[in-house]
């Protein structure tokens with residue numbers, strides 16, 4: 001039988017607060033572009049992240065990868081740095097990067113890619129709310 005390729009996804013939720021504010025823009029521009037999300041005291045989200053890994057379905061194990069290992073990588077790359085954090089103040093990456101869901105997806109991609117086997121990470125999907133969803137595939 002020829003080699004089969006599978007995609008496996010694990011879902012993880014975390015809570016964090018943030019403020020949309022760019023140091024490259026004036027206060028007036030920040031207010032105009034980000035509106036209520038530029039409120040100085042920030043606001044919170046219950047984020048949901050889907051991490052998808054692509055790979056060969058191993059003939060012996062029947063797995064693309066062990067979901068127990070994926071769970072541990074998610075703990076390192078998502079939960080430890082982000083859960084119950086103020087993204088802008090507690091996560092050094094966001095000191096000069098606006099904490100949009102797009103940039104959060106890139107942060108999570110970079111953290112996961114460091115832990116997973118080379119070229120196995122396929123997609124990061126972040127739900128900021130039920131209605132606001134970002135997909136990042138490392139491009």
Ligand SMILES: Nc1nc2c(c(=O)[nH]1)N=C([C@H](O)[C@H](O)COP(=O)(O)OP(=O)(O)OP(=O)(O)O)CN2
Pocket residue numbers: 020037043099100101102128129130131132
């Ligand atoms: N391109 C982006 N635009 C916006 C982002 C983002 O990450 N990328 N983020 C925000 C805010 O952080 C904000 O939290 C969005 O919240 P809100 O508009 O309240 O969310 P909903 O659309 O789900 O709320 P409803 O009021 O139910 O429509 C803004 N823009």
Ligand SMILES: [Zn+2]
Pocket residue numbers: 018037043044045128
């Ligand atoms: Zn927000």
